[in-house]
Amino acid sequence: MEKYILLKNKLPEWINMITPTYTIFAPVKEEDLVFFKPITKPSEMTLAYSNAIVPPKAQMFHQTETMFTFTQGKNIRVNPASLPDEKIVVFGIRPCDAKSLSIIDPVFTNDFEDPYYLTKRKNAILVGLSCNQPTVNCFCTSLNGSPASPEHLDILLTDIGDKYYVELNSEKGKQLVEKTKKLFTPATDADSKKKKDVEKKAVDAITRQMKINNVDAFVKKLDTIFDAPYWKTIAMKCLGCGACTYLCPTCHCFDIQDETTLDKGARIRVWDSCMRPEYTLHASGHNPRPERMNRVRNRVYHKYNYYPKNHQMIACVGCGRCIDNCPVNIDIIDVITKAGEVKP
Amino acid sequence: MVNEKQLRDEVKKLVSRDDVKYVIGYEQGTYGFQVTPSFAFTPEEAERFIFSPLCANNLSVYLMLEEKPPLRKGEKEDTRKVGLVVKGCDARAVVQILQEKGLKRESLVIIGVPCTGVIDPKKITVKFPHQIKPVDVREEGNHYVLTINGKNQKIPKDELLFEKCKQCEYPTPVIHDVLLGDEVKSTKKEEYKEIKTLEKKALKEKWEFWSKAFDRCIRCYACRNVCPLCYCKECIVDQLSPQWIYRSVNRSENTVWNLIRAYHLAGRCSGCGECERACPMNIPLTMLNKKIEKDIKELFQYVAGVNLEEKPLLAMFKPNDTEDTIL
Numbered sequence: 062m063e064k065y066i067l068l069k070n071k072l073p074e075w076i077n078m079i080t081p082t083y084t085i086f087a088p089v090k091e092e093d094l095v096f097f098k099p100i101t102k103p104s105e106m107t108l109a110y111s112n113a114i115v116p117p118k119a120q121m122f123h124q125t126e127t128m129f130t131f132t133q134g135k136n137i138r139v140n141p142a143s144l145p146d147e148k149i150v151v152f153g154i155r156p157c158d159a160k161s162l163s164i165i166d167p168v169f170t171n172d173f174e175d176p177y178y179l180t181k182r183k184n185a186i187l188v189g190l191s192c193n194q195p196t197v198n199c200f201c202t203s204l205n206g207s208p209a210s211p212e213h214l215d216i217l218l219t220d221i222g223d224k225y226y227v228e229l230n231s232e233k234g235k236q237l238v239e240k241t242k243k244l245f246t247p248a249t250d251a252d253s254k255k256k257k258d259v260e261k262k263a264v265d266a267i268t269r270q271m272k273i274n275n276v277d278a279f280v281k282k283l284d285t286i287f288d289a290p291y292w293k294t295i296a297m298k299c300l301g302c303g304a305c306t307y308l309c310p311t312c313h314c315f316d317i318q319d320e321t322t323l324d325k326g327a328r329i330r331v332w333d334s335c336m337r338p339e340y341t342l343h344a345s346g347h348n349p350r351p352e353r354m355n356r357v358r359n360r361v362y363h364k365y366n367y368y369p370k371n372h373q374m375i376a377c378v379g380c381g382r383c384i385d386n387c388p389v390n391i392d393i394i395d396v397i398t399k400a401g402e403v404k405p
Numbered sequence: 406m407v408n409e410k411q412l413r414d415e416v417k418k419l420v421s422r423d424d425v426k427y428v429i430g431y432e433q434g435t436y437g438f439q440v441t442p443s444f445a446f447t448p449e450e451a452e453r454f455i456f457s458p459l460c461a462n463n464l465s466v467y468l469m470l471e472e473k474p475p476l477r478k479g480e481k482e483d484t485r486k487v488g489l490v491v492k493g494c495d496a497r498a499v500v501q502i503l504q505e506k507g508l509k510r511e512s513l514v515i516i517g518v519p520c521t522g523v524i525d526p527k528k529i530t531v532k533f534p535h536q537i538k539p540v541d542v543r544e545e546g547n548h549y550v551l552t553i554n555g556k557n558q559k560i561p562k563d564e565l566l567f568e569k570c571k572q573c574e575y576p577t578p579v580i581h582d583v584l585l586g587d588e589v590k591s592t593k594k595e596e597y598k599e600i601k602t603l604e605k606k607a608l609k610e611k612w613e614f615w616s617k618a619f620d621r622c623i624r625c626y627a628c629r630n631v632c633p634l635c636y637c638k639e640c641i642v643d644q645l646s647p648q649w650i651y652r653s654v655n656r657s658e659n660t661v662w663n664l665i666r667a668y669h670l671a672g673r674c675s676g677c678g679e680c681e682r683a684c685p686m687n688i689p690l691t692m693l694n695k696k697i698e699k700d701i702k703e704l705f706q707y708v709a710g711v712n713l714e715e716k717p718l719l720a721m722f723k724p725n726d727t728e729d730t731i732l
Contacts, residue, residue, distance in 0.1 A: 302627035388683035390441035
């Protein structure tokens with residue numbers, strides 16, 4: 062992996078140099094929250110942030126996506142939605158969120174290639190920023206992640222004082238730096254050591270951990286406790302809102318609907334949430350997941366049992382958003398730790 | 406504040422009764438300043454109950470969330486009572502539900518907590534963003550005393566209180582079977598300062614303010630689900646035929662959703678502020694509720710959820726009602 066140094070005061074220049082070619086999504090502060098938003102100049106972004114409230118999956122998998130539009134009446138016409146060919150840079154994405162995209166890729170690739178997601182995904186360069194100050198509910202290290210891991214990223218920047226340690230982890234990443242090479246200098250061994258120190262400090266700062274000895278064994282264990290009364294006790298306090306699923310970087314369920322006026326309409330795809338009763342409601346009126354217990358359990362199983370079985374990955378990156386934003390303190394670290402203690 | 410031993414003893418007594426199913430209260434949460442809803446079915450489980458200035462949740466929502474799966478052959482409906490710990494604003498929600506006949510009074514046992522205000526989790530998290538270990542928070546006069554790593558920290562109440570608590574006119578539950586401790590009398594008055602300021606602004610400014618807020622909405626419906634008074638069997642936003650609100654998340658549909666939510670609570674909202682607390686996108690939802698509350702107070706001299714004998718606002722008519730509202 063090629064490693065470089067970018068001085069902090071050169072960062073705005075770098076952003077300015079790539080702005081004409083790429084739409085840059087970067088963390089922007091609004092009402093005490095941080096969002097990934099397109100920026101036109103570097104001063105609009107904030108790099109002093111823990112993580113964006115809405116994960117950057119939303120840049121690839123839009124909450125609302127028009128699949129095609131149509132006209133009704135005598136002259137019916139179907140017009141496919143044009144797929145954007147803009148090249149994008151997601152700047153400042155955290156390693157956990159980058160991992161989440163690798164996790165959901167198979168959903169949009171395996172059986173059917175989803176042009177809406179894949180076009181944006183392929184056009185995107187992920188420029189990550191190491192998470193030097195993890196928040197209270199960060200637990201990426203419980204799931205083999207690291208707050209400063211370049212894996213799943215094209216480029217990773219790590220703040221090592223007055224400069225960024227830059228790791229190029231893909232061809233795309235190399236090309237982006239290649240065009241702006243004059244701003245970068247090769248990293249020295251001392252810089253590499255500094256990065257390691259920063260990473261270690263960040264890893265040590267993650268104190269909340271899932272207390273399960275072995276992740277793979279836990280995945281298997283879930284097979285044996287499906288009918289445990291435990292799930293009911295967790296679900297009793299669940300309100301059934303969709304905050305945890307919508308803000309989850311790996312949740313990827315959607316609904317497809319036609320939205321029409323008298324003479325025209327659009328087929329749209331919107332995020333859906335398995336926490337809602339309608340999610341599984343059949344046309345007959347039957348609901349295979351009739352109670353909150355079924356739905357809460359499904360959310361845990363989908364991430365920690367079904368997904369690993371289907372795609373050999375746990376569908377959770379440990380970003381902590383579902384914990385931060387649950388109005389009733391349903392805490393996945395706690396849920397998983399206690400599930401590990403449930404007797405089959 | 407409440408004597409926790411007295412609270413637990415009361416809950417133990419209740420759950421030991423044959424006619425009580427369980428009691429809903431609060432227990433210590435999993436990290437930092439979190440407190441979480443708790444359900445006690447047995448006296449042992451009642452041991453977990455706490456009450457502190459961190460107990461923000463309005464637990465009356467769980468009365469409406471209780472699931473009643475279809476009865477099996479020969480099975481009889483469980484008509485035992487549910488016990489509930491309420492603060493002043495929570496109690497008003499219960500009164501409102503009872504007025505609307507959403508629940509029967511005899512199905513509830515209400516443990517009232519005279520409330521001296523609760524802490525806004527967003528405010529305390531900003532002050533202590535890295536707090537992982539649970540913190541003991543006590544109230545002493547005009548201060549909160551936080552015990553963090555063995556050290557006491559004194560913070561003026563005003564810095565941490567929910568805005569709603571600063572104007573609370575009904576701190577003692579207006580309905581209860583048991584009241585823990587002495588009644589708290591309020592000398593505060595809701596003056597709607599923030600609302601009055603916004604009202605004075607030009608239409609364009611108001612539109613900018615709200616469209617910016619609604620643009621953030623992700624339609625997770627945490628505001629609806631956390632609300633004890635949003636208990637329609639099928640919410641208008643979920644209805645497909647006819648579909649009143651499209652699923653598309655954009656300014657138009659988000660505005661419709663947020664306004665409909667507020668309007669459906671007109672004359673019903675008890676001002677507990679749970680919608681705003683639950684909103685992950687920091688949309689100032691209580692401002693919408695308060696605006697409607699203020700208008701209703703001015704037009705009909707009506708306050709929701711304070712008198713069990715009264716009919717709900719929209720179910721009553723007085724010959725001298727103002728007609729200004731009819732277009």
